[in-house]
Amino acid sequence: MKVLIVGSGGREHALAWKIAQSPLVDEVVSAPGNPGTATVGRNLPEVNGEDATALVRAAKEEQVGLVVIGPEAPLCIGVADALREAGIPVFGPGKAGAQLEGSKLFAKELLDRHRIPTGSWKRFDRAGAAKDYLENLTAWPQVIKADGLAAGKGVFIVSDKVEACAVVDQIMEERHLGDAGGEILIEEFLVGHEVSIHVVTDGETLLLLDPVEDHKQVGEGDTGAMTGGMGVSSPVGWLGRRATRQIEQRILIPMMHALRVEGIPYQGLLYAGLMITEGGPKVLEFNCRFGDPETQAIMRRFQSDIVPYLLGAATGTLDKESPPEWDTRHCIGVVMCAEGYPGSYRKGDPIHGIDRAEALGTGDDVVVFQAGTKQDGPDLLTSGGRVLCVTALGDSLHDAREAAYGGAERVRWDGAFTRSDIGLRPVTISTGN
Numbered sequence: 001m002k003v004l005i006v007g008s009g010g011r012e013h014a015l016a017w018k019i020a021q022s023p024l025v026d027e028v029v030s031a032p033g034n035p036g037t038a039t040v041g042r043n044l045p046e047v048n049g050e051d052a053t054a055l056v057r058a059a060k061e062e063q064v065g066l067v068v069i070g071p072e073a074p075l076c077i078g079v080a081d082a083l084r085e086a087g088i089p090v091f092g093p094g095k096a097g098a099q100l101e102g103s104k105l106f107a108k109e110l111l112d113r114h115r116i117p118t119g120s121w122k123r124f125d126r127a128g129a130a131k132d133y134l135e136n137l138t139a140w141p142q143v144i145k146a147d148g149l150a151a152g153k154g155v156f157i158v159s160d161k162v163e164a165c166a167v168v169d170q171i172m173e174e175r176h177l178g179d180a181g182g183e184i185l186i187e188e189f190l191v192g193h194e195v196s197i198h199v200v201t202d203g204e205t206l207l208l209l210d211p212v213e214d215h216k217q218v219g220e221g222d223t224g225a226m227t228g229g230m231g232v233s234s235p236v237g238w239l240g241r242r243a244t245r246q247i248e249q250r251i252l253i254p255m256m257h258a259l260r261v262e263g264i265p266y267q268g269l270l271y272a273g274l275m276i277t278e279g280g281p282k283v284l285e286f287n288c289r290f291g292d293p294e295t296q297a298i299m300r301r302f303q304s305d306i307v308p309y310l311l312g313a314a315t316g317t318l319d320k321e322s323p324p325e326w327d328t329r330h331c332i333g334v335v336m337c338a339e340g341y342p343g344s345y346r347k348g349d350p351i352h353g354i355d356r357a358e359a360l361g362t363g364d365d366v367v368v369f370q371a372g373t374k375q376d377g378p379d380l381l382t383s384g385g386r387v388l389c390v391t392a393l394g395d396s397l398h399d400a401r402e403a404a405y406g407g408a409e410r411v412r413w414d415g416a417f418t419r420s421d422i423g424l425r426p427v428t429i430s431t432g433n
């Protein structure tokens with residue numbers, strides 16, 4: 001079988017890397033792909049990953065048996081619906097399900113309707129009303145979110161009125177995020193530990209993947225601006241069995257029930273960004289796709305063939321699959337960024353040393369997944385803010401960190417930087433075993 005992957009980031013490189021190992025798969029093609037996906041399959045650089053017509057045509061021409069859609073943007077515009085209508089099995093929800101990520105308001109209203117725990121919130125469609133509300137608040141910090149898709153840049157933690165009003169102006173008056181900022185939510189700031197929970201589902205059966213801890217802020221000690229994610233650690237040792245049960249019973253099962261009773265079909269990946277608070281898990285956000293860089297760690301640790309699970313979700317037969325095997329080793333993923341990220345960043349710097357990083361350790365201990373890279377003849381150049389993710393497996397968190405940072409030291413370009421504390425977040429909560 002041939003599998004088509006839609007997208008061009010690090011998540012898609014990790015998916016292509018894992019899917020290409022399946023005995024069921026003859027070839028992985030990526031639309032448009034990146035230099036990393038080209039090392040494990042074939043790219044279709046001329047196919048726009050957000051053009052449903054072009055993707056349906058490519059899927060038919062290539063006679064693919066499965067399409068896996070990586071990013072949220074194509075899902076939110078209905079690319080999965082178009083592929084399904086053409087009779088092509090697709091891993092990824094249709095436009096209706098993708099609204100969970102495409103509109104923060106839609107998600108919050110659905111959560112409240114079904115009494116799924118989340119922080120309290122208010123919606124605003126005018127900057128003046130939002131600022132009046134902020135004037136009277138006494139509890140700080142607060143969270144301000146743009147309603148629409150903002151490529152990971154639509155969430156702001158604000159610590160006082162002045163900062164909050166400036167963010168409201170940027171989003172609603174100056175439209176820094178374009179149409180995504182037509183409406184905003186002002187939300188309660190939840191205190192606890194954040195965890196990324198990924199669920200593969202065909203709308204009926206849920207397969208909970210091993211949890212991952214992301215590090216979203218750019219600076220050590222969770223400081224500085226929000227990013228798409230600076231690094232990951234998995235498994236998550238502090239997340240006990242009691243908390244995992246609560247996540248299933250209070251959030252995931254009610255969420256799937258909510259989607260069913262609201263008539264929203266959902267086949268693909270449901271990613272819950274959760275805060276584990278003293279009062280139990282609460283939803284920060286839902287995403288309609290695999291996390292990035294969470295996927296890089298999940299693919300490294302998922303030991304079984306992933307294709308039957310993706311196909312099972314796409315075709316409604318997930319209940320036929322046995323639970324997958326996981327590598328018990330620890331995985332650390334360190335994202336290497338271009339100077340300036342998450343603001344405007346340098347581009348076009350030659351990248352060296354990926355092969356030297358991957359030669360570290362034994363076997364495939366270190367694997368580098370490319371994201372913002374571009375091939376220019378024989379040269380690999382930086383072309384995005386998050387350039388690549390160095391992943392490593394180790395028998396302990398310490399060993400995985402040594403290997404991942406050892407790998408990252410061997411990869412070089414001018415202005416490259418990482419966060420140095422991936423996997424070291426202090427644990428201040430007990431979630432029961």
Ligand code: GLY
Binds near residue numbers: 152228292
């Ligand atoms: N790493 C966060 C995200 O994928 O949304």
